[in-house]
Amino acid sequence: MDDRNPRALAALPDEALIDAVQRQTFRYFWDGADADSGLALDRRTLVSATGEDLPDDRVAIGGTGFGIMAMIVAVERGWVTRDAALERLGRMRDALFRARRYHGAFPHFMDAASGATIPMSPKDDAGDLVETSFLCMGLLCARQYFSEDTAAARRLRSDIDTLWHEVEWNWFTQGGRDVLYWHWSPNHGWAMNHEVRGWNECLITYLLAAAAPRHAIDPRVYHRGFAAGAGFLNGQSYYGIEIPLGMPYGGPLFFTHYSFCGLDPHGLKDRYADYWDLNCRHLQINRAHCIANPHGHPGYGESCWGLTASDDPDGYLAHAPDIDNGTISPTAALASLPYAPTEVMQVLRHFLTVHGTRLWKDYGFIDAFCERRGWFAETYLAIDQGPIVVMMENHRTGLLWKLFMSMPEVQAGLRALDFSSPHLESPAP
Template structure:
């Protein structure tokens, strides 16, 4: 154990030197502020265009593109959020964005609900994780998802506050959000009270797992607490928060509530502006969730700089380990080491490590509100280094792995570029979504300015015991 700790200390010292060297190198060749702003503007618009251009007339945003895909209701939640960004930037008119939102809301208001195995979009106010893009009903045997329904509702709430005019159309929009939100039966999903189940299958009933840990579950409980008609009590939030002490610890020079994939530190704060406010647990630690996410991001950047497993191209400007596509499920000897690669996986660092050399640009980019300098540097570096293999019509593709250069393996997704590595060819809605939301929040708090005006969100935070900040 002593040798391990000494080795870990030497790695961290080495990381500090590498970070300093990397920072100096970046400072010597850093693009101007004008160039940075132009890059971020372009990236934000391209990422917005993913939602605007790939979503069909019925409002059912695809899970991914260009691969043929079903609809992801979570991607719809991010699409709704993107529409207000597009309207705010003038990329689309306010009327066009409003009409797209209304179309989407009317679909979910009218989509059939029932406990049958097919022919329904949801049950008890919840919706299935994936929907057939043409029929709008359950896709194959996918689950009724509490977390994905919460993501959908979060996007609706952002639109409810953004479209605040006293016109018949925008009044109708706000009423539709309350109607859809209000019929979600959160108590029905609490089969092991006071926790919320992951979901339900009509064939087998409720999923046996509950939302208990620090991860995307945070916003599930906040959305449930804010319901206008079926709100859960404070006891459910406190029960969830009781697991936070177990996740508190130190990793790679930072002390924080740990969850390995970066998306778990980002999703909630796409909509909930938690700067300067704390619940009971965070108040006891003297920080807020915003600072916690900052530390989680910096810990991962340090891990990539140390690069203990020797993956190609990792460094202070090349990081972003989170849930993403991957090349294939295969084990091979690469660079003299036995390497285990994966297809889609919830990769991450913090508490434990699941790392196969795959990086997702959205992982670094969606932390831009927490670590603006580091995230912008990483995004610009990856764009410059890997060019059109990584960046195209809708901004960054989902992920890449330059250690994986195996050309005799059947790929799950993407392509192998000789002498450069594996690059995804798909964009994924739930990865594009946090990136465009956080880019907008970094630029002028577009989403946060809307959601801070939302009575349901404010009620949820107060009920959960948050104090300070904009409250």
Template sequence: MFKKLHRVVFASALAALLTLGTGWPSPALAKGPPSGFDALPQQQRVMVDDLEKRTFQWFWDSADAKTGLVPDHYPSESFASIAAVGFGLTAYGVGVERGYITREQAVERTLTTLRFFHDAPQDDSEDGATGFHGFYYHFLNMKTGKREARWVELSSVDTTLLLGGVLFAQSYYDRPTAKEKDIRELADAIYRRVEWTWMQPRAPLISMGWTPGGMFIPHDWQGYDEGMLVYVLALGSPTHPISDDAWSAWSKTYPRTWGEFQGKTFLNFAPLFGHQYSHSWIDFRGIRDAWSREHKLDYFDNSRLATYTQRAYAIANPGHWTGYGENVWGLTASNGPGDIVVKASDGSTRQFHGYIARGAGMEQIVDDGTIVPTAAGGSIAFAPEIVVPALMEMKARYGHAIYNQYGFVDAFNLSFDGKVAPTVGRIVPGMGWADTKQLGIDQGPIVLMIENWRSDFVWKVMRKNPYIRKGLERAGFTGGWLDQAEQ
């Protein structure tokens, strides 16, 4: 019903192969990732530098100058994605710190964006509004700023990803100038307006969304997935906070995905975006809630394990897809060649997909041979020692087809031979299928997590935000930076 709704999952014929295992490379995961961008060989530093800058440039070039809206995909005609706007608002701060743009440029772009969202119409009309009860529609028309179409839901998680960027702006632009003061006030007003309790038809859980025609989506955010950030922001609200028991209600479903995959036991979520989105803004290193204290595993370490299992899955390659290996891996929500069945000369068939939440984990495998660079790139802070070599090799092998002025294209597939025309993207002779554009929600984790790995930049900014701190504390998190004095 809802186009590109990430929580839609698909059964896979490969699920029976879940029991296949593989060896694990060193170093021991429990000790955490080695740090040090500066310690990389020069060629790798140059590559990561280049990728970060190009990925930032995608946001800077694609955003609408009058509204600040960021397209779902670009370059090509597209509707806006409010989640992509959240990543963009944060990327502008990265751009300032890296010297890609001036602080003044970032202030102007951020003010434009926040003014749009603050002033945009909020009501229950089918076609005339941008949001309702403080939430926003998942996709907006790039020209009008209104709901793109009637298949678009008022999205709790995409509003939350937007708010990640809004709250970043509130904490980052801290100078005593009139414009930066306006940013802080607008950001505060946008966040305070969100009526989290309204989005709880089955409290204490939070619904995935609402539509004027169909009302509340009959599914709630239950762990473990990108909904983590939804609950943190809903718990931190000074105006419409959800109840204290919401976090335990969200996390009590963890047991269904706690288990072994590829030889390691961790909290599974098959697509890597679920391990990246909340971490793009919140530093989960060393802070633990009741669940992670019991399991002696913080959420950052859990995401590190998830990253390693994806690499292990690619090495095992139970689906026998072309090109998979120790440095060519990564499954997450992305574009693909299309919903196409291809018959081989031996009579066997291969099922390919368009946009879908690809992934590999204990509960499910959704894999059609499509590799998504953000799966690795957005996990660089978790496991740089395996991510950087993967990015290097994918670019070295296939860069002519998958790396352009905005970094990696969204996805590529070495098993799609072009005997049937793809729905999107193009056939690259001698290689396979490659997308021709980037998606904002896949570009975002790349640039934010590169910078988090390099400097802790976004994490440091967000540690200062009182709403983030309050939400984490109400969820029961303690330890690490949370136990330090507020900065």
């Protein structure tokens, strides 16, 4: 089977097709990573004239976390050997130790060779707690997966513990306030002043902050910080679907992906929501909007939907039903496979048969497209490719969910925040 022939792929049975999409998309993190360190590049850009692609010079910390999770899938599926993955993870670990950290937190972007921070914006030039949480999620899954009693695996686990233990989550409460702050900089202090309040992609940040063995937050920071403010409780109906948490229309679909690459939403509940139900409702609203298509965007329908943050004809935007310029991002539907498998497979086959090689290339699907503008992205983004591989695997086997939810620290963090989950139930004697 030629994995680069989209029409041939579209004719495969579901499981074989999912496998092919995962495997091709994983290449972004294996063949397309920074050549020396193995860390995930923020993006790669196609060159129209030659068909080649150019790597970005920036390593993405959150994208690297998703890439590590994708690598676990690749080992489990036999696409790369365990030894090759351990060697790659060793290089990645060495580069992460070179990175400049800020009270243990990594920046959004870094230079792989020197470890220097690459500012995202003039004041966003240092610690990024949310990106750090995505990285830690991936590192902790690797710690669980590479459990063998060999020198390389033992060292990897020990070094992951060092990186994880040194993140000063409680520092990011800005001196004991009841909310986490996204950024801190030695040059600008707390000038960004970005409070992490929900509902959004940051549940994982609060969970890991509560789970941390050394620098944990008090549980009240979750309840008074993340779960407080205008963007958390909702309770409104959109397209006839009520949603308990989040912004109007639920927001971009990556809210249902990023934290839930590791956190298993099945039966995950706290005093605010049932998170499986929440994510399914969010997806249904996003899909219903594209089917209703109130703006008349070409291409939208039951076979073509999915609004989330991605590149678009004018730059980069967090697309959602109330921020809809006609841009469809393949990651939006594909990483939602656990929530609506039949509907997502319909979209996947549509992408391959209708758009073919305009969408499907060496590292899987390009980042986004907009039929109204006749625009197809010339980019792949780490934070969009990673969740495709990981969430498809969670649908198939629950692999990353089982790894992450089995960790003693994660279970302690969930209990501290008063979550319930089937993973927390004591096994029968």
